Amino acid sequence: MTGKLKIKEIAGLTGLSPSTVSRVLAGKNNVSPQAKEKVFYHARYMGILRDIPASRLLMNSLLVCAPAAAFTPNGDRYYYEVIQGIISEISHYDIHVKKCSLDINEADTTLFMKHVNQDDVDGVIIIGIDDESLYRLAAESDKPVVTINARDKKMRLDCVSPDHSSIGYSAAKHLLEKGHRQVLLFTDLRRETMIQRLEGFKRACQDHHLVFDESENLLVTKGYGEPEARANFKKYLQQRSKQQLPSAILCGGGAIARAVLGELKNHQLQVPEDISVMSCAYSHEMDEIKSLGLTAAFQPCRELGSEAVCILQSRLTRNISSRFNLLLQGSIELGNSVADVNWRRRELYQTHSIP
Template structure:
């Protein structure tokens, strides 16, 4: 690989292609941003030089003992979504370790999180920044964070005002793709099970509505109570009631895999076959998705990548406090299980097999 490999001036996209990394990674290396491993950094610099890209000499970044605190909702971390947040926390910890930083996780009750509580946590930890993991902070806390200038990143969060850096999976597009998958299989009466009023979950509802509206599909959105102690149980009970109504729904797209497990239980209890009689689609690709029979079709979220990206955003924010906020969405991908298959014409016309 030499400069002669290209017939024009090299671009960062060329470097990324030959190095086998993302354009974002190339940009970070060339800007000498922290958070990139030595091997990747050296490889990008070497290939850029071979291609004739003008690489400015910069000193190697020195690890900094950057202390940051990650606030995690106690109900999520200890409940059914615990494994989801464990993956994000693993990504945050890994990125911190590679950068010579220190990550301090703290469980909080997000519904009652107050400015005074956050101030006390910052005082105790001497943290230079805060990650709000799965937390939509109240307005007074947002105002204080904005006024204080404390580096803040919303993780698995979506700031509708874009005052703060935030990173999340592509919830709208993932939900739209999941619903389109059901529609492509012939389903024309589709349920959507949801629960939370978080901004991220509302994006999944929007994705479902966008896909079904375009296809002219009959739908019902089933809002489960946020206070339900077990998501799968609440979903099962709601689905059993719907099946008793016998309105001809043939598929369900669920906000997450735990709901999908409950839906599958209800369908089986009513002596219907999955996916022949009823299709089920999940989201997140949690470990439970691979334990169902048949294997749940779902959307995979790279939880560790969310944590890693959040840490890079924090490093950027600390290095450049005046930078414009960034909203990063990471792609999700369809995991082909065995809970969705093409419907027969009779079922597609709206008749639910007995």
């Protein structure tokens, strides 16, 4: 059956005009939600949606829910960049992006449902929200929903995230394979994603036959900012002699890494001669991290937004029950901040101090 005959057949089944059916299947936004629902129902049954190119987005409006700071470059820069990935992915199509600001742990569910229930909203992306009650409402909304950097533990929603456990594991493994044995993880544990990195760190220690001791291998800061991290690390250094300090420090983010470098310098400790420093960082921080000479494990950023849009599209074109849990891997970029202890023991390693 040709494409034109299928359009006529759907028109006959739905009571809509062939031109309306054609506009729906072309992803145009000048059709009603009721018309789209009718066309999609019959198109799925006839197998037509599987033949629609992946590049065609069948949405009028996309609702993006995130913490308020994510919608400004001066707020949460990481989530702001994720949203730019979403916008970039749909930039070639006539799709309106609607925004809904929500609290991370206690989201305003009434506000959320007000936005979701708007007729022209065809898909929802939830970024960095950990509220389980919100997940339940999203799953019951009968609209495709994807979470970014947040996991629905009851497996009702599609999810795309950095593979935080793998990133934590790979970063720790890099240090351990350089011969470091006393490694400190300095991080924030307020979110589930940071706990996943900690679990990866622990697993790397286990694989290298090292016992993870929380009092020796973990330093927690409360807050994402550099001032808080600097105060915590300063106190940590004051409570220990030089002989009690770790061989290497893995920092949970760029702000923590800057705080560590600053306080080590104040205490006349050189990197990497006295202590090696490595950071977990975001891809949009790459230029700054490289300018500091840091070795870092970078996690994907804009790619999360792009993949979330693709998952939404697959939900609109494929009527399947299984949910996605897509984990994007990071990468390790080498700098001058990590000494190779194995070579140093053989007197073969030449250090390059970070000023």
